[in-house]
Amino acid sequence: MRTAFALFLLASLLPAQTADFGKAWSFDERKPQTRIEQTIDAVLPSVVKIHGASGLATISAYATGVIVSDRGHILTLDQIMIQKGKTRVVLYDGSVHDALLLPEEPKLGLRLLKIDPAQVHGELRPLWPPAEQDAGFRTGQFVVSIGNAFRLAEFSEKVSATFGVVVGRANTALRYRLADVKYDGDVILTDACNNPGHYGGGLFTLDGRWIGLNLRLLDSKETNTMLSAAIPTRDLLPYLEQHVLGERREQTVVTKVPAWTGVVLFEQAGRQSPPAYVERVIAGSPAAQLGLRPDDLIVRIDDWSIRTCREFRDVLARYAAGQTVKLVWKRGTKIVDGELVLAEEPK
Amino acid sequence: MNAARPLPVVAALLLGAAAAAQQRVDADEFQHLEPVLQRAIAAAAPFVVTVETFGGTRRVLGPDVPIDGDGPPRPRPAPKAKPPEPPEQPEQPEPPAPEGEPVPEGDKKDGEPKDGERKPDADKKPKLPLVPEGFQQTRGKTTGVVLTADGWILVSRFALNFDPTTVLITVPGRGTFHAERAGEDTSRGLALVKIAAEGLPVPTFVPPAEVAVGQWAFALGRTFAADEPTVHLGIVSAKKRLYGRALQIDAYTSPANYGGAVVDVHGRVLGIAVPLSPSGRNAGVEWYDSGIGFAVTIADIPDLLARMQQGQVLQRGWLGVHLEPSHLGPGAKIAGAPKDGAAAAAGLRKGDVVVALDGIEVQNGPHLQMLLGARLGGDTVTLTWRDDGQGEPIQKVVTLLDAPWSEQKRDTNADLPASFPLPAPEEGR
Known part of the structure; x- marks a missing residue:
């Protein structure tokens, strides 16, 4: 009953709105003048609204996506709301399209949708392919x-544009609550705010280059602050190439052997994990070959800052036997570093 | 013909000037600002360093975070490295005792702790709630700024809140160094550490007098990536905030850039971003990225740095007077002088009216508070007052004490080692 009422409402609205199809509302009265206005005007038609499954009050049933091919491919963040048969895409002109779900990219937390290009009036304006050197920031x-x-924009209303600056780059040493995001690489930090619904939208430079896909608002454990971030476009390329262009990249499946250093840390049970002081080094182990000694304080593995024994374990779990890491440790007041070849733990 | 020409020429010039004036409204100002910002970042990046801390005790911040004059003062020997020639410090080792008066009990020289002064607050409470109020301070990296080429680094006191056992400083392009803690200024949220390095890139500090409200202020941090600083944009919102200690900026400040440099368009340092807040407490999470940030200015107080280099832990100065709010001036009327305060020791009593401080005529109570607000314990001031508001003005040099905030009041019930004499119970304050 309610659905029927909603349909009736929608139908009654349609004639009133049709006249505005294809126009950017913001610039109805005058042409865009500044670079910011021009950029927004140029990229708005390539950004789409996505409506998905709802149910729980905590899940927002809306998101944003960007058009990445003229054959109807739309890239967005993979979220619970994106469900088979329940995902619809609203284009710039207000037209609604059912979306097929393509295989997700679990490592980046991305999902490609596909709409039928035959159903689209006019042409789709993909942002992709961006030249690799153009995606820098x-x-x-x-x-x-x-x-x-x-979800401030409904139907053919245009989505929101926010302005800001690239605050910086966060490398993998950034620790955010893991539930937030699957992506584990470098992100672009910005102060152009990400809010629910903004996720999956695009981040553009003043000259209109697409440099990133908006992530969920990150909750940084490192600083107790919320961070607006985006996945750099260049990191999206392998996934897009595979599923949009059909260029299958060689997937090398590696069976991961846990890494072993031969370091035994001075670790006590307790709520607070102590700094990673070396208690002893097993003879003949990689750490022994590197010259680590008891009472050394391990402070870094590659770019990862190691502040506690727990972090040492967690970071080491990201590596596999056979890999080489740069280890930094403190002995007395001296900072020493060296290359550590991770090994397999002897039986 | 020729004579008639100048008029249209002038008219055309005027019209042209008017048109030019109209065009001066630049719709693309951000496009022009971008290279300026990039240059400022490039200029400032070399002296913005990463601070990592290890060990120490986890602390919960929140409603009960200590007031910034707090923090049990601990004497810390100056680092072995010889500090650069400090400016003349005649009064430093022995603050002169007010003539005829005994040195008051509360007089702690150079942050020297009195027996029993160091009482952990937590010991008093019988039970902690299962879920503590407030929030846990993060253990993330923070930012610092190189002060001198021979290895003095300014960091935020926020970074040392845990009393970490190890502090490491990473200077971009120069590697990681072990840092020794030197002095602190708890009233400014600053601390100084020393690393063994030479030839470090040194910033230019802008004197606060040259700063204008409304000028660009970029807050740099080096928390998230080692090779590149982060930047938050803003302007100087106000000058002489927190009794003249800091600039207020609207660039976002948070643990992501505490301790970092706030620079102008040339990459010169306007101040250091610190977690201060108007209440005088350390800024909590509600101040993070709020658009109200504070950058302490240090360019005009070289002796502060010298004292910190000597390892002194500086606290807010305390004269020890209560002011009579109903007295509207001229001068500030004393409603009471706690007997352990510097004012009482100098002979100030209830009813006296302070008429001048350091030669500046005191207009009223708030004026006196303002004049004293940024002073530190150990500072000397020349105080002029009239007994009961009448008679000849009396002038005396008074040494301010470290502020004994109520949280720090000596706990007479604390378990003290038997070999220490129990301190006398205190009245007042």
Whole structure:
């Protein structure tokens, strides 16, 4: 009954709105003048609203996506709301399309959707393929972030644009609550705000280059702050190439053997994990070959800052036997580093 | 013909000037700002360093975070490295005792702790709630700024809140160094550490007098990536905040850039971002990225740095007077002087009116508070007052004490080792 009523409402609205199809509302009255206005005007048609499954009050049933091919491929963040048969894409002109779900990219937390290009009036304006060298970004670069924050845009209303600056790059040493995001690489930090619904939208430079896909608002354990971030576009390329262009990349399946260093840390039980002081080093182990000694304080593995014994274990779990890491440790007041070849734990 | 020409020429010039004036409204200002910002970042990046801390005790921040004058002062020997020639410090080792008066009990020289002063607050409470109030301070990296080429690094006191056992400083392009803690200024949220390095890139500090409200202020941090600083944009919102200690900026500040440099468009340092808040307490999570940030200015107080290099733990200065709010001036009327305060020791009593401080005529109570607000314990001030508001003005040099905030009041019930004499119970304050 309710559905029928909603359909009736929608149908009654349609004639009134049709006249505005294809126009950017913001610039109805005058042409875009500044670079910011021009960029927004240029990229808005490539950003779409995504409506998905709802049910739980905590799940917002809306998101944003970007068009990545003229054959109807749309890239967004993989979220619970994106469910087979329940995902619809609203284009720039307000037209609604059922979306097919393509295989997700679990490592990046991305999902490609596909709409039927035959159903689209006019042509789709994909953002992709961006040239690899064009996807670069720098700290202090001004950016425009486009997305449907809080589902403020309905139907053919245009999604929101926010303005900000590239705050910086966060490397893998950034620790956020894991439930937030699957992506584990470098992210672009920005102060152009990400809000629910904005996720999956695009981040653009002032000259209209697409540099990132908006992530969920990150909850940084490192600083107790919320961070607006985006996955750099260049990291999306392998996934897009495989599923949009059909270029299958060689997937090398590696069976991971746990890494072993031969270091025994001074670790006590307790709520707070102590700093990673070496208690002893097993003879003949990689750590012994590197010259680690009791009372050394391990402070870094590659770019990972090691502040506690727990972090030492967690970070080491990301590596496999046979890999080489740069280990930094403190002996007395001296900082020493060296290459450690991780080994397999002897039986 | 020729004579008539100048008029249209002038008219055309005027029109042209008017048109030019109109065009001066630049719709693309951010496009022009971008290279300026990039250059400022590039200029400032070399002296913005990463601070990592290891060990120490986890602390919960929140409603009960200590007031910034707090933190049990601990004497810390100056680092072995010889500090650079400090400016003349005649009064430093022995603050002169007010003539005829005994040195008051509360007089702690150079942050020297009195027996029993160091009482962990937690010991008093019988039970902690299962879920503590407030939030846990993060253990993440923070930021620091190189002060001198020979290895003095300014960091935020936020980074040392845990009393870490190890502090490491990573200077971009120069590697990681072990840092020794030197002095602190708890009232500014600053601390100084020393690393064994030479030839470090040194920033230019802008004197606060040259800073204008509304000018660009970029807050740099080096928390998330080692090779590249982070930047938050803003402007100087106000000057002389927190009794003249800090600039207020609207660039986002948070643990992501506490201790980092706030720079102008040339990459010169306007101040250091610190977790201060107007209440005088350390800024909690509600101040993070709020658009109200504070950058302490240090360019005009070289002797502060010298004292910190000597390892002194500086606290907010305390004269020890209660002011009479109903007295609207001229001068500040004393409603009471706690007997352990510097004012009482100098002979100030209830009813006296302070008329001048360091030669500046005191207009009223708030004026006196403002004049004293940024002073540190151990500072000397020349105080002029009239007994009961009448008679000849009396002038005396008074040495301010470290602020004994109520949280720090000596706990007479604390378990003290038997070999220490029990301190006398205190009245007042």
